[in-house]
Amino acid sequence: MSGRVVLVTGGASGIGRGVAAAFAAAGDRVVIADRDAEAAARAAKELDALAVTVDITDPASVAAGVAQVAETAGPVEVLINNAGLVAGGGPLVSLPMEVFDTVVAVNLRGTFTVTQAVAGQMIERGTRGRIVNISSIGSRQPTAGLGHYEATKAAVDALTRTSALELAGYGIRVNGVAPGPVHTPMTAGLMENPEARAAWESRIPLGKIATTDDIAPLVVFLASAQADHITGAVIQVDGGQLLT
């Protein structure tokens, strides 16, 4: 690879960190954008990457972060919209509205805000960029208690398609990767509970929960020249769970 500037939101932990490591290993210049400044700095040090503190729910923070990256590393050529959270769970009739508002603010509004800022800059500078949005198979297969989260990921899939359509004329490609369950700090609590873990595993034909190494290669591929005729696709990495 050519040492492109790759911005990974939520790159300080879990899938984002795994994706950041994969781009760094391929020779790209990785920028970890995370609201957790300490964790971002730690990950950046380990991966020989740059860190920028950004809260994707705050457009001013996103604008400042994108400007800072352009100054220090150069304009973003690859954007990985990965930052996201579940924020809680429960039946929709009793889910606290703060939980709903939090997931919408981060997963949907945050993804929209970062896309707007980075794609705007790509258009301005004539960068034929690549964007990969991290969705979830929950956008297509329901799990009781996760409706608020899954709705945001379905919205991210819709945004992936619309932005792919709108940005194609500028040579910018936009795709999505939809993981099934993955071992990360987000799911650590669940995975430590043997019953909960077995219940999740039983839904996966290939019989195992993914690791971040199962997810990162597709993200790197979709951002590569080999995927130059792929845009608007959302591809699952789920051990076959969507078949069930």
Ligand SMILES: NC(=O)c1ccc[n+]([C@@H]2O[C@H](COP(=O)([O-])OP(=O)(O)OC[C@H]3O[C@@H](n4cnc5c(N)ncnc54)[C@H](O)[C@@H]3O)[C@@H](O)[C@H]2O)c1
């Ligand atoms: N872990 C799974 O099983 C799984 C499955 C499908 C999809 N996903 C998706 O993958 C993505 C990463 O999840 P993960 O499991 O690695 O989570 P994680 O909790 O390990 O990491 C998320 C990172 O995002 C950062 N972040 C959260 N809110 C932010 C904000 N407002 N601004 C900037 N950074 C913010 C956190 O600080 C953290 O570093 C999410 O979009 C998640 O929905 C995860």
